[in-house]
Amino acid sequence: MMIQGEAIGGPDDLREGEIAVELPARFDASLYYIGRIQTPWKRREDCPKNPRETQAECTIVLDPRWVEGLQGLETVTHVVVLYWMDRARRDLVLQSPHHYSERRGTFALRSPVRPNPIAVSVARLLRIEGNRLTVVGLDCVDNTPLLDLKPYFASTDSVPDASVGWHAGTKR
Amino acid sequence: MMIQGEAIGGPDDLREGEIAVELPARFDASLYYIGRIQTPWKRREDCPKNPRETQAECTIVLDPRWVEGLQGLETVTHVVVLYWMDRARRDLVLQSPHHYSERRGTFALRSPVRPNPIAVSVARLLRIEGNRLTVVGLDCVDNTPLLDLKPYFASTDSVPDASVGWHAGTKR
Numbered sequence: 001m002m003i004q005g006e007a008i009g010g011p012d013d014l015r016e017g018e019i020a021v022e023l024p025a026r027f028d029a030s031l032y033y034i035g036r037i038q039t040p041w042k043r044r045e046d047c048p049k050n051p052r053e054t055q056a057e058c059t060i061v062l063d064p065r066w067v068e069g070l071q072g073l074e075t076v077t078h079v080v081v082l083y084w085m086d087r088a089r090r091d092l093v094l095q096s097p098h099h100y101s102e103r104r105g106t107f108a109l110r111s112p113v114r115p116n117p118i119a120v121s122v123a124r125l126l127r128i129e130g131n132r133l134t135v136v137g138l139d140c141v142d143n144t145p146l147l148d149l150k151p152y153f154a155s156t157d158s159v160p161d162a163s164v165g166w167h168a169g170t171k172r
Numbered sequence: 173m174m175i176q177g178e179a180i181g182g183p184d185d186l187r188e189g190e191i192a193v194e195l196p197a198r199f200d201a202s203l204y205y206i207g208r209i210q211t212p213w214k215r216r217e218d219c220p221k222n223p224r225e226t227q228a229e230c231t232i233v234l235d236p237r238w239v240e241g242l243q244g245l246e247t248v249t250h251v252v253v254l255y256w257m258d259r260a261r262r263d264l265v266l267q268s269p270h271h272y273s274e275r276r277g278t279f280a281l282r283s284p285v286r287p288n289p290i291a292v293s294v295a296r297l298l299r300i301e302g303n304r305l306t307v308v309g310l311d312c313v314d315n316t317p318l319l320d321l322k323p324y325f326a327s328t329d330s331v332p333d334a335s336v337g338w339h340a341g342t343k344r
Contacts, residue, residue, distance in 0.1 A: 066279075116319045158329075162326045164249075
C-alpha cells in the first residue's frame with residue numbers, strides 16, 4: 001500500500017523520506033464552497049508562514065445565498081474560519097515541509113497536505129458589510145474557497161498553556 | 173429561494189422563525205472519513221452541551237491506512253479534532269437552538285446545522301497507542317466520523333480575551 005519516493009495523487013514530487021499511501025477508493029461526504037477569501041497573496045510561496053506574521057486585512061466574500069447566516073456574528077471579536085486548500089495533494093502520511101529539517105507525520109503538522117485539506121484559522125473580525133467580512137489573521141492564497149465561519153469561544157477554544165513538544169526547539 | 177416554515181433538506185421540522193435556503197445544485201469538493209470517534213454518548217440528546225462540561229475520556233480510532241501520520245503528535249498537549257456531523261441538516265441560515273431563546277444566524281452559532289457540518293474541537297491528548305488516541309474534551313455522539321487531527325498551537329490558536337457579544341448575557 002505504501003509507495004516510497006514516487007509521486008502519486010498530487011502535482012509535486014516527494015521529498016526524501018516522504019511517504020504516500022494509496023487514497024481510499026471513494027469519498028464519504030461532500031462540501032459546498034460557501035464563498036471565497038480575498039487576500040494580498042497570489043501565490044502560495046508569497047503567503048506568510050503563519051497567521052500571526054501578518055496584519056494584512058483580508059476580505060471574506062460570502063455567497064449571497066448564505067448572507068442571513070451572518071446575523072449575530074457582528075458581536076464577536078474573533079471568527080474561526082474554515083477553508084479548503086484545494087491545491088494540496090492528499091496522500092502523504094510522512095512529510096518534510098521545506099521550513100523544517102525533520103520529517104514528521106501529517107497529523108503532527110499544520111501543512112496543507114493532508115487527507116482532508118481543511119484549514120482552521122482564527123481571525124480577528126474588523127467589520128461586516130453585507131456579505132463581506134473584513135478580518136486580520138489569515139495567511140491563505142487569494143481566492144481560497146470558504147467552507148465555514150464560526151464564533152470563537154475563548155471558554156472552549158483557547159488553551160494558552162498548550163504546547164507542541166517537537167516545535168519547542170524548532171526555528172521556523 | 174427562501175422557504176419559511178417548511179422543512180427541506182433535513183429530517184426535522186423548522187422551529188418558528190427558522191429560515192432554510194435552497195442548497196446549491198452540486199457539491200464542490202469531497203471528504204474521506206479517516207477514522208471514528210468513540211464516546212460514551214449514543215444519542216445526540218445525551219451529549220454534553222459543550223466540550224468543557226465533561227471529563228469523559230474518548231477514543232479516536234484512526235484508519236490504519238493513516239497511522240504513520242501520527243508520528244510526532246505524541247509530543248503535543250492538545251489536538252484540534254475535525255469531525256463530520258453527519259446527522260445535521262445543511263440548509264438553515266437562521267436557527268433557534270433549543271437551549272437559546274433567540275434565533276440567530278448559522279455562522280454566529282456552533283450548532284451542527286450548517287452548510288458544511290464540520291466540527292472543530294480542542295481536545296487534551298492523554299496518550300496514543302498504535303492507531304488509537306485517548307483524549308478529553310469531545311462532546312460528539314459515539315461513532316462520529318473523523319476528518320482531521322492537527323497540533324494545537326497556542327501562538328496562533330489561543331485568544332484568551334476573545335468574546336462573543338451575543339452570548340455574554342445568555343444563560344445556556
